[in-house]
Amino acid sequence: MNLTTRNTTTDPIVRPAIGRWAAGAVVLWVTVFLVLPITVIITGSVAMDDVTRVLTQQSTWRLVWFSTWQAVLSVLVTFVISGPVTWLIGRHQFRGRRVLRAISTVGFLLPSVVVATAFLAVLPRSLHYTVFAVIVAHAYFNIAVVVRVVGARLELLEPQLAGVARTLGASPIVVMRTITWPLVRSAVSSAASVMFLYCFTSFAVVRVLGGPRRSTLESDIALRAFGIGDVGGATVLALVQLAYICVVVGIIRLLMRSDIAYVRAAPPVLPALPHQCRSIASVIASVTVVFVVTPLVALLWRSLHVRDRMSLEAWRSLFDTTLAESLRASARTALVAGVLGTLLCCIATLAVVHLRRGGRAIDALTLLTLAMSPVTVGLGLIITFDSGWFDWRDRWWFVAIAHTLVAFPLAVRVLVPAWRTTPVGLHHAAAVLGANGWRRLVDVDLRRMRPALVAALGLIIAVSLGEFGAASMLSRDGAETMPVAISRLLSRTGDVVRAQAFAMASLLVVVCTAALIVVESAMKRGDHAAGR
Template identity: 35%
Template sequence: MAFTAGRLNTRGTGLALLALLPVGFLAVFFAWPVVAIVGRGFSAGGVGTAVADPETWRLAWFTVATAAGSTLIAVLAGIPVAFLLARVRLPGVGLVRTLVLVPFVLPTVVVGLAFRALWPDGGIFPLILANAFFNVAVVARTVSGLWSHLDPRAAEAARALGASPWRAFRSVTLPALAPAIASAAAVVFLFCATSFGVVLILGGSRFRTLETEIYLRTVDLLDLSGAAALSLVQFAAVLGALAVGALARRRRENAVRLRSHHETARRPKGGEWWVASAGYAVLALLMTPIVALLLESVSTEDGWSFAGYRALAGHGTRGALQVSGWDAAMISLRTATDATLLAMVVGVLASVVLVALRRTPGRLARGMGETMDVALMLPLGVSAVTVGFGYLVTLDALPGDLRTSPLLVPLAQALVIIPLVVRMVLPVLRSVDVRLRQAASTLGAGPARVWREIDLPLTARSLVAAAGFGYVVALGEFGATSFLARPDTPTLPVAVATLISRPGALNNQMAYAACAMLMIVTVVAVALIDRFGSVRGHSSVGEF
């Protein structure tokens, strides 16, 4: 008993030390800046006035309504694609699995300009469609992950008893998929409600959400109390979405454990061809803005031309940029590398801690794990502007004054990547057979050696996929970067936003050419991620 208690105490100490880095990182580089900004808003005495202002709730209603519309479209479009990925065996389905993920990791400025090429005047409808375009992959990959594990015999039994295909789906399959659909919908709503670049490009000054209004009040009006009030409203909505997502994710994991995996992919039969066709149609629609952007990048008033690509070697019309387009691209590559390395260290350690807490008996450990899991997702739902401005008013208190450090932008980008790394690595770590780890421990291996010999080989593909995925997301991050990057060190998405805001046809062509380059890099990276990051035939990418 004394030996067992000693091992438990040692394990608890080691777990606390492991948790120190991810928890400390979140505390210093997320909680502290956000609390500082909100605190300044309260100290200004205007939060109550801003909360009582009808304009605040009009913005909140518009944000919720557009996010709900985008979520609904993403769910309706994602379910046929999920069926295609989970149940259909046809040539080209593997390519569908890769291509459907491309929109999710495209930089927001790329998507904004792609939809602007289709709808030059912008408006609410393209704004809603653009946010849905981003998130079809979340629904498709999350729902297909559960759908591929469902035993098809229950639906077949319903059909044998006389139920139509639609009734069998509605009464048997859909209730089983409900946890995955709810989990995906909660995450999609979270992403849509905090969308920044797309709203800025397509909505302009006519259509503002909480996110863009926080930016306006912080940067242009210096209205910290109003920005703080809007941040609090946004934060409350985020917590609600995260709570729904966590509950649905737990139900989904329980559902998967109750069913053994069956090889259910086959050629469609009867009415299933209509569903499969709908999945292919959704994919074709997802590719339409991408093709439009590529065409726009080589289209000029005088015909087809690569002038925009050649002009990236310069600074644009009337010195629109302080650096060349290629220099901005190199800055993006370096910044994304730093952000990915940082996010991988923090995210992997956080995943290890979450798995250990889940395997530790007792309600306290489980509660701590669930709380930490939700906390790790919070950076996705808090305004990037709030975090960025918080950096500027707090980080001077740290040694070295990070406000002037080249690490400032990577730190902000890492906050966005860490939740995605955790969502990709955590399910794979949880799937490692605990008996293998126990056997290694019994033979005298310490925790570090168990991780090196057991966990690392089994999770290597997932780690590579997470690193690649995080790198692509960092490469296109725009929200926090647009606020923190200096004019002489812009990333490529910030340079694109600068070019598109300046007059001149050449600036416009340069912006579209830069977006096309970002998109091509994204497509190649996603293809590699999906190939090397797949586990048992299903990639962990998009398993939220």
């Protein structure tokens, strides 16, 4: 007998007609701007000679090896740095806990090119363009993944399990090995998979901090495609990278999977921090805050320090020179990407919510863009839309389309849970009053969805402002975005030029932080409206 019951209070009314229309629009968009470009570069730009040439070159496997070991080492260093603060936040209640968690996630919310620029500002020159700088920057970027993923699982653990084990004589090590680790193992594997994906495909961090002598597969794809014109070789490397990521992430999940799921549906009341642990907790919190804040402070300091003296010259140049074009280009691109991406997210959410099997397929389809690196997406768009009336390579809004592809899967994850909280009773009441399906969609769903829509809009704008991979492929002179301009400035010599890069990166920190504060505030309002 099936004892599963359906929550008729909050489960949305399924309207297949609206769902099918929305699914068709999403499939069309993804097909035209993602599937078609990838198909074109595979079928039209790759010959067997390219495959043989690339796969038999020793440099290819050196790239794979470097990309692998720096990603693995970055993941391990991230766990070492973030482990203490994750345990502190996930297992104890104390004053300032939410503030510490917010600070620890700052790095992940910043554009990768800004993080790389910040470490150029804080590290001594002897450590510039070294593997150490790359790995530390990756760890800075990924602390938030461990805190949010593993910390969230730690919060759900039942405290009485460890207490009972200790009562029976188990040592702390035995409790960790037999109780805690099996329960958090799947969360650790999820965090490791995400971090490996980001570090293996790292582009901006390696390009800025690694120097010309170090390249990952991702940065070599860009070099082959636009540096030496080897599009076939770049495409082969992109396929090698995609296959390698799928295999490695699959192995990680297989080795670390756990069938144990004894966790609470809602977080229990966390125990207060023991008095004897407060000094250690203070050290952990202080080290974490210093590690996160110091690069950002150094970034601002270096933007104000020109020719060994304090000066606003770099900041004035942002608005008085051609750099102002980058500010306008980024703002324009982010706004267009935000509006277009939010509309696309609404359509995709309609399909996911109002179709059953088809909804799961659309949900999986939206994740397809996450599997493709932004550099590969940009390469495919340039090769596909390069002739006739759809030669859009020199159009500024073409960058916004690429940013929409990169960002909208993340925003869909914001809208779908919010949409599903709409009480069915509101739809029934509107139907009784004579509202048709489209009217209920506007007056019931979209009205309740306003906080989530604002959050999705802010998230897409923040991603667009900081996106570097696709923008580095598609931006043109006079319309380059801020991350591309920062990278260009850092590749030149001179105190004023580098100060300009630091000033623009500082401005990007402020703008992205403001956008993400809007996202967080909107999501909190949405949770309050939904009664969560």
